[in-house]
Amino acid sequence: MTAPTVKVTMLGHSGSGKTTFTIGMLASMGPGEDDYAVSTRDWDHGMELLDAWSRLLETGKFPKFTDMSEFKEYAFVLQRGLAETVVTVDWVDYRGGALNDRAAATDTAALRARLEESDSVYIVLDGGILGGWIDEIAAGTSKEATLASARHRLGIAWTSNMLLTALDRMRSAGRRVPSLVVLVTKSDQLHEVLAKRGADKKSAELSALNAVRRLLPFAFSGGACTLIDFVSVGRPGAPPQPSGFKPPFLFTFLRYLHDAVATEERVLQAATAKHERTAGDLALLARRFGGGFFQSGKRDKLTALQQQLVAESSAHKARLEQLAAEAAKLEAELAGAHIFRNGDPGR
Ligand SMILES: Nc1nc2c(ncn2[C@@H]2O[C@H](COP(=O)(O)OP(=O)(O)O)[C@@H](O)[C@H]2O)c(=O)[nH]1
Numbered sequence: 001m002t003a004p005t006v007k008v009t010m011l012g013h014s015g016s017g018k019t020t021f022t023i024g025m026l027a028s029m030g031p032g033e034d035d036y037a038v039s040t041r042d043w044d045h046g047m048e049l050l051d052a053w054s055r056l057l058e059t060g061k062f063p064k065f066t067d068m069s070e071f072k073e074y075a076f077v078l079q080r081g082l083a084e085t086v087v088t089v090d091w092v093d094y095r096g097g098a099l100n101d102r103a104a105a106t107d108t109a110a111l112r113a114r115l116e117e118s119d120s121v122y123i124v125l126d127g128g129i130l131g132g133w134i135d136e137i138a139a140g141t142s143k144e145a146t147l148a149s150a151r152h153r154l155g156i157a158w159t160s161n162m163l164l165t166a167l168d169r170m171r172s173a174g175r176r177v178p179s180l181v182v183l184v185t186k187s188d189q190l191h192e193v194l195a196k197r198g199a200d201k202k203s204a205e206l207s208a209l210n211a212v213r214r215l216l217p218f219a220f221s222g223g224a225c226t227l228i229d230f231v232s233v234g235r236p237g238a239p240p241q242p243s244g245f246k247p248p249f250l251f252t253f254l255r256y257l258h259d260a261v262a263t264e265e266r267v268l269q270a271a272t273a274k275h276e277r278t279a280g281d282l283a284l285l286a287r288r289f290g291g292g293f294f295q296s297g298k299r300d301k302l303t304a305l306q307q308q309l310v311a312e313s314s315a316h317k318a319r320l321e322q323l324a325a326e327a328a329k330l331e332a333e334l335a336g337a338h339i340f341r342n343g344d345p346g347r
Pocket residue numbers: 012013014015016017018019020021062063185186187188189231232233234235236
C-alpha cells in the first residue's frame with residue numbers, strides 16, 4: 001500500500017505567521033529522539049524552508065517570500081527510521097483572508113474545493129492582536145472591545161464563513177469533517193501584552209483559550225476535535241526560543257489515523273452484506289468504489305468484484321490500524337496540549 005496522504009490547509013490573515021509556522025514546523029520535526037522525521041518531498045522546498053529558518057535564528061530576520069500567489073503548496077513526508085514512508089502531507093498555506101485583499105482573491109473557488117477535501121484545517125490567529133483584544137476587555141473602557149471588532153481584526157469572520165460552508169457541505173456528502181488546529185502565533189507578543197496586566201504565561205494562555213472559545217464557538221461544539229496551540233519563535237532581538245512547533249503536525253497525523261480507521265470500518269460495514277444499506281452508506285460506497293456496484297437493501301451474496309473491493313478495504317484498514325498502533329507513542333508528545341473534543345478538554 002502506498003502511504004496515505006493527509007491534506008492540511010492553513011487559513012489566516014496575511015502577516016499572521018503562517019509561513020513562519022511552516023518553516024519552524026519542518027525544522028522542529030526533523031530527525032529527533034524518536035524514529036519519526038518530517039522532510040520535504042521536493043529538494044528545493046527543503047532548502048528554501050530550512051535556509052529561511054537558519055537565517056531567522058541567526059539574524060532574527062523573518063523570511064520575505066516574494067511569491068504572492070494565493071496558494072503556497074508543500075509536500076511533506078513523514079518517515080519512520082529508514083524503513084518506511086508513513087504518510088505524505090499535502091500542506092497548503094493560503095494567503096487569503098487579509099482584510100484588504102480579500103476582494104482581490106481570485107482563487108476562492110480553489111480554496112473552497114481544497115477545504116472540502118482537507119483532513120485538518122489550521123486557523124491562524126495573530127497572538128499579538130488577540131492579546132490586544134483581551135487587554136481591551138480587561139480595561140473595560142474601549143468600545144473596540146467587541147466580538148465583532150476582534151473578528152474583524154483577526155480576519156476570522158471571513159475564515160469562519162468559508163470553513164463553516166465547507167463543513168456543511170462535507171457533512172451532507174457524508175464525509176468526515178476535518179480536525180481543527182487553532183494556531184495562536186507570536187505567543188511572545190500575547191505574553192508581553194498581558195504581562196503588563198500582571199498575567200504570567202499560564203494565565204495569559206488561559207485568557208487566550210477563553211477568548212478563542214468565544215471567537216470560534218464552532219470549534220468547541222459537538223463533533224469538533226480541536227487543538228489550540230501557542231507558537232512562537234521568541235521575541236525579536238532576543239535569543240530565539242522556538243516553542244509550540246511540534247504539536248499541530250502530530251495532532252493532525254494522529255487524528256487522521258484515528259478517523260481513517262473509523263471511516264474504513266464504516267465502509268466495510270456498508271460494503272459487506274451484513275446489514276441494510278442506507279442512503280448514507282451508498283454515498284460512502286459510491287465515493288470510495290464508484291457508483292453502481294452496491295445497491296440498497298441487504299444482499300445475501302456479494303459479487304466477486306464486491307468481494308475483491310471488500311478485501312482491499314480490509315487490507316487498508318489493517319494497515320491503518322498498524323500505523324496507529326505504531327504511532328501511539330507519539331501521543332506522549334501531546335501530553336499537556338490543549339485538545340478539545342465536543343468542546344470538552346480531552347482527546
Ligand atoms: N514577535 C513575533 N513575531 C512573529 C512571529 N512569527 C511571525 N512574526 C512576525 O509576523 C510577520 C509575518 O509572518 P509570516 O510568517 O510571514 O506571516 P504569513 O503572511 O501569515 O505567512 C513576520 O515577518 C514577523 O515580523 C513570532 O513568533 N513572534
